[in-house]
Amino acid sequence: MIGAGTMGRGIAMAFANGGLPVTLMDKDPAQLDRALEAIAGDYRAAVEKGRLGNDEAARRLGLIRRAGGYEAVADADLVIEAVFEEMSIKQEVFRELDRICKPEAILASNTSSLDLNRIAGFTSRPERVIGLHFFAPANIMRLLEIVRGGQTSDEVLKTGLELSRRLGNTGVVVGVCYGFVGNRMFLPYLREAELMMLEGVPPERIDAVAVDWGMAMGPHAVTDLSGLDVFQRLNAANPARPDDPAWFRVCDLLCEAGRYGQKSGAGIYRYQGRRPQPDPEVTELVRQEAERLGIPRREIDDSEILERLLLPMINEGALILEEGIAIRSGDIDVIYTNGYGFPRHRGGPMFHADQQGLEKVLAGIERYRQRYGDRYWRPAPLLERLAREGSSFSAWSRASGA
Incomplete structure (x- = not known):
């Protein structure tokens, strides 16, 4: 070792x-x-x-x-x-x-x-x-x-x-790609969590919606626990990092301020022991950065918070399947229910998508595509095809012999 x-x-x-x-x-x-x-x-x-x-x-x-x-x-x-x-x-x-x-x-x-x-x-x-x-x-x-x-x-x-x-x-x-399966799919989940902060949603509310739905921890609590500096280094090595000034900008600013998460006593939250506390300093930092980036603040309800956390993850999973990085959709679900705190009773992100119906999943992605454009919301070709056929990820996996 x-x-x-x-x-x-x-x-x-x-x-x-x-x-x-x-x-x-x-x-x-x-x-x-x-x-x-x-x-x-x-x-x-x-x-x-x-x-x-x-x-x-x-x-x-x-x-x-x-x-x-x-x-x-x-x-x-x-x-x-x-x-x-x-x-x-x-x-x-x-x-x-x-x-x-x-x-x-x-x-x-x-x-x-x-x-x-x-x-x-x-x-x-x-x-x-x-x-x-x-x-x-x-x-x-x-x-x-x-x-x-x-x-x-x-x-x-x-x-x-x-x-x-x-x-x-x-x-x-x-298979081999940046982040393999687990971390590659987790990246868009974290991306939307941070972008919603810039749009005016407090991090504790985003985390509460995720936990209420069944996640073991909210996205901001996860990054604070893992270490924002660790995530920053991993993100810097991402070969597909987009040319977007808002791309994990809050993470970068917090690291510049020496706020690395639980281990430094402050990250997205401030900590008393291991207990996270909302921090007005972060609220103000995010507000100022959103203004500098020209990101409008708006009201976002809980259903949108949940959709914007889950839909990009599912879409990335569809890309991973089509690229052959994961052999079957069930493998992705095993990874997420065993390593990422995804609620077992939901079955994993790909099973959850099948249960919702891929037509509904695709419609949600298209709705955010109309608002935010193609950069992060272009539907995976496999998802489009399966939704059009009325099929599912699990049926596709079986038909592929996986």
């Missing part, structure tokens, strides 16, 4: 919890110390709460070894990278792994959005490179996006699926 940050230590615990020995490697001894102390603390807490016995906690902790250099991975069968989400750093790591690891070793990246094919290209063994995108906290969240690169072999893909089962994860195979 390369990288002893939050994700690295969580993945190490996931392996230990699954009974698999794991070496946690980081060049920074202090970072390793912090990670191992945090892991030990998590196991102590599990014992205190009666979730684990002392012997079992000690056994799991004993499966995690530490290492300060790449030589420790020379004989590893599988190496997972979970370093900083920048391509230049991934390049350095994978070139070193390719040099040191045995030829039959599988090299995996935990990247949440970067181009796995480029990462594989840093090695002489692209057929043995795979994406294993765990979700934080990795020792608790069960979802695992298994990213098949353009040259990933069937054997390596099969190993990824077997590993997922061994760890007790819900593994879903996805």
